[in-house]
Amino acid sequence: MGAGKTTAISALSEIPVINTDVRATDEAALRKERTTVAMDYGEMTLPDGQKLRIYGTPGQERFSYMWGILMEGALGLIILVDNAGDNPLGDLDLYLTHFRPYIEATTAVIGVTRMDVATEPGLEQYYDYLMQNDLQLPIFSVDVRERDNVVMMIEALVAMLEFG
């Protein structure tokens, strides 16, 4: 939650991102004004004319029923974790536990955002978490406002799908 999923999709989408953001009324409101309650949707047209559809899920666990719906048939998964959140490693654990069957069948990439706002936990702690849970996944510190950073995560996802 608050990790920048909507911003990341906006960095890639060639159509205005269709979003379902509403005013946040809970602890999320302390960090951001609006929160996604259904999904974000963006599109990219590939050179052969196919459309790559990019979906963003709501971050809070209470919307987890949307996660399964949006993951159906997905090519890959990027998990964004807000390092300035209350419990970033707990958030990562929640997502990886929930998506583990999917990740084992395909792959995922992890982007840790707002490391400039909160330097702890450092990337080493994320690496340790992955190692303890026997997961080999790409992990980046990212600023999703920078398109290059978002592109890098997609590149890593494609590389993992192809070679990992």
Added chain:
Amino acid sequence: MHYTLSTYALEKRDKLFVNSMLELTKKKLGINWVLDDTEGQVTLVDIDQPAGVNFWEAYQSEKRLIAFADNNHVRAKLFLEKPLRVQSFTELLKQLSEHLDPLTSPPNTATATATPRSHTAAEPTPAAKPSLDAQHYDPTQYLSGLLQTALSAQETQMLSFSGFAPLYVMPQEKRCYTSAMGLANLNPSQKMLFAARSEQFSCAALNPALARDAIQEQGYKAYDIYTFIWGSALLSSNGRLLTNHSMQSFVRLKQWPNFTALPHQPTHMKLAAFMLKNTANIPRIASATQMPLATVIDFFNACALSNLLHIQKAQAGVNVNTHAAGEKKLSSEKRGLLGNILRRLGR
């Protein structure tokens, strides 16, 4: 002096592998073979391909051909079994070079290694210049070595390189400070900095407090010290394997390199993806990812100096799993889709 090799009907990955092995032959045996698909002295033909068989039948009496296949079904005198192996390939080239007349005209430099150009007043004497033909990469002769020395001595330093903002090395923080640079897209002069030899830098030990004042005054950006160790190894290795390492060692990435903070090319993501999931030696990594051997070696060196690798020495008779997770078998449709995504992103 050099010899020329053509290929015919080879699959793309085999051709890339051949190219890598020509480089290796040059480095290991000092014999310069270059790819020349127009008029090679010898032609390697994939006779498992229909086009290759036709070519074989048409030219076997006129040209010097090497048959390349699962089985030598054409009873060729010169034959290489699939998959290509370094040992048999280099041996064959060695034998051929003993029977062929070397060419003296400038080769088409498909396999030539780049020679870093110095541009500073501190040009080393020829005797001091490390040889790029040396078989191994010695980091102590480059920026990466200077930084490692500063780390182990815990000494704050200012490194100056002609035409660049000073590089402040703060080992206590494991950081370097200098002017901002885009690591995913280094410009040519930044590449020169990373590839520079240690003699091209002037080094001055500094009081940490003074260094901090200077950094603050100039508004320099902080970088992890491994950004520069990695970058130096990547750009100065030139396909030479790190000293005291073997091509046959089995390696695996301990963790994903944080590419947002490291100079890199898109190809390095592919290598990282393969090496994160698989344990393999360098030639195997090159063939599985269809990367030139030199690219794999440069990446290996950068990872090794950044402590990102599990390295397992190869031992005769020891069964080492070369593909722990199993190599991906993607459908051509999915591979095409992934390629289209990268093209759309300009990669």
Added chain:
Amino acid sequence: MLSNIDTEQTHQLLKALIEKSSEINAAVVTTLDGHPCAKEQRDDYALERLATMGSTLMSLGDTITAELKMGTCRNIISENEGGIVAFMHINEDLVLITLTQQLNALGMLLAHSRRCAADIAKTLKK
């Protein structure tokens, strides 16, 4: 989102809705970001979860109507084998969700629910 007094008043209005309309089995008021504020039911539905899902559905409804330039989404109706669920805006921050097990009670469900939503909105304005 709602003060204690507001919550109590809203709860009373939901209670009155259920008591007056025997066909309505449950009613819940939720914030648009999925937090239930008040609920009342005669059965044992998982209303917390319904509240969150209601916020998702209402938001999708708003997005669809905006995309089609059809003004604001008034309500979303889910007609099912075992009954009908209606989702409607109370104001720009709150959603009312009501359900009935009577398959022929759609008109009644919508009419009573709309009135209840308007009453809650009026209470909150005061």
